[in-house]
Amino acid sequence: xxxxxxxxxxxxxxxxxxxxxxxxxxxxxxxxxxxxxxxxxxxxxxxxxxxxxxxxxxxxxxxxxxxxxxxxxxxxxxxxxxxxxxxxxxxxxxxxxxxxxxxxxxxxxxxxxxxxxxxxxxxxxxxxxxxxxxxxxxxxxxxxxxxxxxxxxxxxxxxxxxxxxxxxxxxxxxxxxxxxxxxxxxxxxxxxxxxxxxxxxxxxxxxxxxxxxxxxxxxxxxxxxxxxxxxxxxxxxxxxxxxxxxxxxxxxxxxxxxxxxxxxxxxxxxxxxxxxxxxxxxxxxxxxxxxxxxxxxxxxxxxxxxxx
Amino acid sequence: xxxxxxxxxxxxxxxxxxxxxxxxxxxxxxxxxxxxxxxxxxxxxxxxxxxxxxxxxxxxxxxxxxxxxxxxxxxxxxxxxxxxxxxxxxxxxxxxxxxxxxxxxxxxxxxxxxxxxxxxxxxxxxxxxxxxxxxxxxxxxxxxxxxxxxxxxxxxxxxxxxxxxxxxxxxxxxxxxxxxxxxxxxxxxxxxxxxxxxxxxxxxxxxxxxxxxxxxxxxxxxxxxxxxxxxxxxxxxxxxxxxxxxxxxxxxxxxxxxxxxxxxxxxxxxxxxxxxxxxxxxxxxxxxxxxxxxxxxxxxxxxxxxxxxxxxxxxxxxxxxxxxxxxxxxxxxxxxxxxxxxxxxxxxxxxxxxxxxxxxxxxxxxxxxxxxxxxxxxxxxxxxxxxxxxxxxxxxxxxxxxxxxxxxxxxxxxxxxxxxxxxxxxxxxxxxxxxxxxxxxxxxxxxxxxxxxxxxxxxxxxxxxxxxxxxxxxxxxxxxxxxxxxxxxxxxxxxxxxxxxxxxxxxxxxxxxxxxxxxxxxxxxxxxxxxxxxxxxxxxxxxxxxxxxxxxxxxxxxxxxxxxxxxxxxxxxxxxxxxxxxxxxxxxxxxxxxxxxxxxxxxxxxxxxxxxxxxxxxxxxxxxxxxxxxxxxxxxxxxxxxxxxxxxxxxxxxxxxxxxxxxxxxxx
Numbered sequence: 001x002x003x004x005x006x007x008x009x010x011x012x013x014x015x016x017x018x019x020x021x022x023x024x025x026x027x028x029x030x031x032x033x034x035x036x037x038x039x040x041x042x043x044x045x046x047x048x049x050x051x052x053x054x055x056x057x058x059x060x061x062x063x064x065x066x067x068x069x070x071x072x073x074x075x076x077x078x079x080x081x082x083x084x085x086x087x088x089x090x091x092x093x094x095x096x097x098x099x100x101x102x103x104x105x106x107x108x109x110x111x112x113x114x115x116x117x118x119x120x121x122x123x124x125x126x127x128x129x130x131x132x133x134x135x136x137x138x139x140x141x142x143x144x145x146x147x148x149x150x151x152x153x154x155x156x157x158x159x160x161x162x163x164x165x166x167x168x169x170x171x172x173x174x175x176x177x178x179x180x181x182x183x184x185x186x187x188x189x190x191x192x193x194x195x196x197x198x199x200x201x202x203x204x205x206x207x208x209x210x211x212x213x214x215x216x217x218x219x220x221x222x223x224x225x226x227x228x229x230x231x232x233x234x235x236x237x238x239x240x241x242x243x244x245x246x247x248x249x250x251x252x253x254x255x256x257x258x259x260x261x262x263x264x265x266x267x268x269x270x271x272x273x274x275x276x277x278x279x280x281x282x283x284x285x286x287x288x289x290x291x292x293x294x295x296x297x298x299x300x301x302x303x304x305x306x307x308x
Numbered sequence: 309x310x311x312x313x314x315x316x317x318x319x320x321x322x323x324x325x326x327x328x329x330x331x332x333x334x335x336x337x338x339x340x341x342x343x344x345x346x347x348x349x350x351x352x353x354x355x356x357x358x359x360x361x362x363x364x365x366x367x368x369x370x371x372x373x374x375x376x377x378x379x380x381x382x383x384x385x386x387x388x389x390x391x392x393x394x395x396x397x398x399x400x401x402x403x404x405x406x407x408x409x410x411x412x413x414x415x416x417x418x419x420x421x422x423x424x425x426x427x428x429x430x431x432x433x434x435x436x437x438x439x440x441x442x443x444x445x446x447x448x449x450x451x452x453x454x455x456x457x458x459x460x461x462x463x464x465x466x467x468x469x470x471x472x473x474x475x476x477x478x479x480x481x482x483x484x485x486x487x488x489x490x491x492x493x494x495x496x497x498x499x500x501x502x503x504x505x506x507x508x509x510x511x512x513x514x515x516x517x518x519x520x521x522x523x524x525x526x527x528x529x530x531x532x533x534x535x536x537x538x539x540x541x542x543x544x545x546x547x548x549x550x551x552x553x554x555x556x557x558x559x560x561x562x563x564x565x566x567x568x569x570x571x572x573x574x575x576x577x578x579x580x581x582x583x584x585x586x587x588x589x590x591x592x593x594x595x596x597x598x599x600x601x602x603x604x605x606x607x608x609x610x611x612x613x614x615x616x617x618x619x620x621x622x623x624x625x626x627x628x629x630x631x632x633x634x635x636x637x638x639x640x641x642x643x644x645x646x647x648x649x650x651x652x653x654x655x656x657x658x659x660x661x662x663x664x665x666x667x668x669x670x671x672x673x674x675x676x677x678x679x680x681x682x683x684x685x686x687x688x689x690x691x692x693x694x695x696x697x698x699x700x701x702x703x704x705x706x707x708x709x710x711x712x713x714x715x716x717x718x719x720x721x722x723x724x725x726x727x728x729x730x731x732x733x734x735x736x737x738x739x740x741x742x743x744x745x746x747x748x749x750x751x752x753x754x755x756x757x758x759x760x761x762x763x764x765x766x767x768x769x770x771x772x773x774x775x776x777x778x779x780x781x782x783x784x785x786x787x788x789x790x791x792x793x794x795x796x797x798x799x800x801x802x803x804x805x806x807x808x809x810x811x812x813x814x815x816x817x818x819x820x821x822x823x824x825x826x827x828x829x830x831x832x833x834x835x836x837x838x839x840x841x842x843x844x845x846x847x848x849x850x851x852x853x854x855x856x857x858x859x860x861x862x863x864x865x866x867x868x869x870x871x872x873x874x875x876x877x878x879x880x881x882x883x884x885x886x887x888x889x890x891x892x893x894x895x896x897x898x899x900x901x902x903x904x905x906x907x908x909x910x911x912x913x914x915x916x917x918x919x920x921x922x923x924x925x926x927x928x929x930x931x932x933x934x935x936x937x938x939x940x941x942x943x944x945x946x947x948x949x950x951x952x953x954x955x956x957x958x959x960x961x962x963x964x965x966x967x968x969x970x971x972x973x974x975x976x
Contacts, residue, residue: 069849070849116753116762120867123879125883128887
């Protein structure tokens with residue numbers, strides 16, 4: 001059973017990044033009245049990039065070509081510890097969420113170092129923004145998991161998130177936690193209103209500007225890794241809401257998980273279409289909102305709300 | 309014990325011999341050989357004790373009024389000794405390369421190496437001393453030797469000032485320590501730490517709390533906890549690289565050792581002490597981390613990161629204390645295990661980073677990162693060592709910092725006792741620690757990216773080359789340690805298991821094994837995870853590097869259509885940090901000097917950004933004010949007035965006797 005679930009999880013990791021990006025883009029084009037690209041468009045983009053040869057900057061060192069693969073591998077490792085179909089993850093151990101956070105941290109450092117490697121001021125700007133925003137975002141994940149762990153008494157990421165609905169305070173804390181995770185998704189996966197993935201002005205980008213000088217397969221690795229990170233956070237929200245136990249009702253859990261992930265992607269697309277991008281000086285406050293929401297959830301757990 | 313005494317003698321004789329020969333190279337050889345010999349002698353006693361043999365004790369008769377000196381080497385001392393001496397040896401090897409250009413000159417290098425021997429000697433005294441006098445003596449030897457090592461470049465006024473600043477701070481710390489020892493002596497009528505322990509264990513109350521606070525202040529000054537860190541950035545920036553490395557990585561760990569020794573003596577600390585320790589350490593980690601982001605001097609940056617890392621280790625110790633006072637052996641093992649492992653890991657990667665910074669200084673003659681850049685192409689080995697150390701210091705997998713921080717997180721999330729609020733407070737502490745981790749990743753990315761990546765920012769500096777082997781070897785050994793302890797943290801567990809067992813004194817073997825088991829299990833898991841991650845990243849890259857790839861096309865970096873890009877246009881350290889630091893402008897003292905372009909044809913304009921120490925600034929402001937007030941006062945008072953002097957003397961006498969009577973009456 002666990003092997004099948006692990007396979008399903010990996011299968012999701014392979015196809016959901018493409019589909020989720022497709023859904024977000026489709027939603028955005030729907031709001032502006034266009035037909036928009038097909039759901040699988042980013043798959044074709046990746047294929048096109050994989051067929052090309054890279055062009056390197058004259059300033060770049062060996063790190064520049066190695067970095068993107070490191071980022072991709074790190075995101076894969078992190079995603080294999082994050083629950084997506086309810087209370088299950090292929091790689092699961094006590095306090096694995098610390099490993100998830102720090103593995104994502106390694107990926108982020110590699111990404112920023114690649115950006116600094118070409119000596120471009122644009123990419124330095126992107127890296128600086130990414131670094132400071134991730135600093136503000138980092139406590140939120142620990143607060144979310146910390147309050148969930150205190151509510152459930154469990155210790156691994158999948159257990160804590162997947163079994164939260166059996167805890168007494170679930171009804172109270174689910175809303176702040178989902179909102180906090182949503183803000184984390186927008187920050188870490190570079191979506192609006194924190195970042196604008198479709199902007200064409202280097203001065204305002206965050207994630208996209210860091211990969212400006214990558215090309216060919218390395219660019220493909222970077223784009224796929226970014227989509228994988230979005231899948232990871234989407235899956236986290238889906239698992240938090242999933243009422244089915246994947247070990248006893250695997251197909252129902254899978255169906256609910258995929259549907260919830262698609263809905264989250266839809267919501268991300270809607271937010272991005274309906275709200276303007278925040279001014280950069282407000283973004284840290286918005287990101288800190290995630291920590292504030294998680295602290296609220298924590299206080300609810302501490303007060304024992306919902307407990308009979 | 310005999311080997312330890314022999315090691316002390318070897319170090320002293322070696323230090324003496326350093327002065328005799330006429331050639332610098334022979335002096336240096338005496339220093340290195342005696343250090344190596346002392347290290348081997350020490351290891352021959354320390355390793356068995358660390359791996360579970362009973363503690364080694366010894367006594368030595370001494371003149372009145374000290375009486376008999378007692379020495380005892382238990383697992384805790386053995387843990388610290390086992391790496392302190394070899395790392396000092398490595399530092400001395402590095403010093404040979406670092407001071408190479410003085411080798412043929414008239415400057416006497418023997419003094420420097422004799423002082424390095426004295427540093428090793430102080431470890432032997434502090435980590436085995438059972439008598440308060442030997443402990444204090446070793447403490448003072450370390451402080452004086454470190455001061456003299458710091459002022460190697462004493463020709464420069466800045467360096468002398470930094471040294472003086474350090475000397476004063478460390479002696480203020482000594483005053484607190486002596487005060488604590490005086491209280492303990494008056495209560496126990498004994499100089500032995502064991503007797504102190506008996507009193508501490510059975511006499512909780514106001515006096516014990518006072519002793520605790522005095523000792524934490526003293527050890528905080530030694531290990532540079534916030535807000536007692538103000539000597540640190542100056543000293544680290546002024547000292548030669550190996551001295552900074554040894555001070556930060558090895559010498560000042562004595563403060564943490566002494567803290568642990570106190571906890572061990574006190575038996576069961578009060579719960580408030582544990583919470584105080586956690587909060588105090590978190591504050592250190594946070595402020596130290598924030599300060600690293602603003603620094604432009606690479607060695608100052610690394611200095612602040614010491615404050616951050618002793619804070620992280622201190623959080624582990626606090627969690628361990630919480631376990632002791634809640635009587636939860638598993639929590640004790642996780643907290644102290646994580647803290648001790650972090651101390652060891654920090655010694656590995658911090659020395660490595662300082663050595664790399666020293667290599668940069670050797671080839672470029674400065675460590676101001678705004679003038680550097682692109683060094684990865686001229687010194688690839690140094691760059692790799694700095695990168696590995698930087699990733700480790702940010703606690704990122706697959707290196708050793710991750711393993712110890714993971715244990716500390718396990719402690720913070722792993723308590724099964726305590727109220728729900730205590731659990732939530734610990735989880736919030738973990739979130740703060742995660743923030744510190746992200747900040748440290750930011751600052752190390754900034755340091756590595758600005759100094760080693762991109763293009764060189766200043767053409768007036770020498771082009772640079774890889775440094776000599778005397779400097780590369782110690783750095784590579786430390787890098788190897790960082791990687792090996794990351795991939796196999798179980799090795800580190802073998803070293804910390806002894807001290808943990810000591811801290812869990814009184815528990816049966818079965819209970820001990822069951823409380824050590826979670827530590828071992830999580831370290832094994834972390835090791836497996838780190839190995840898997842590094843294989844998954846490394847193997848494909850290695851395969852690709854082996855395949856002879858077709859030459860790639862190279863072109864200019866994307867400049868948005870600008871046709872005359874220059875290296876000066878790159879993002880600098882200041883511009884990288886400003887997004888983040890300006891949000892904390894009420895904690896960090898940011899300094900900006902700017903000359904904005906004026907008129908239609910602006911000629912010159914410049915911007916200089918720096919981050920100075922707010923505590924130091926405040927301290928000097930207060931001292932300056934106090935000075936002014938005192939001189940005002942003395943102007944108003946007529947000093948030669950005998951009646952006034954007599955009245956003042958009487959008043960002070962009355963005050964002192966009132967205090968003695970009151971305190972004797974009020975305190976238990």
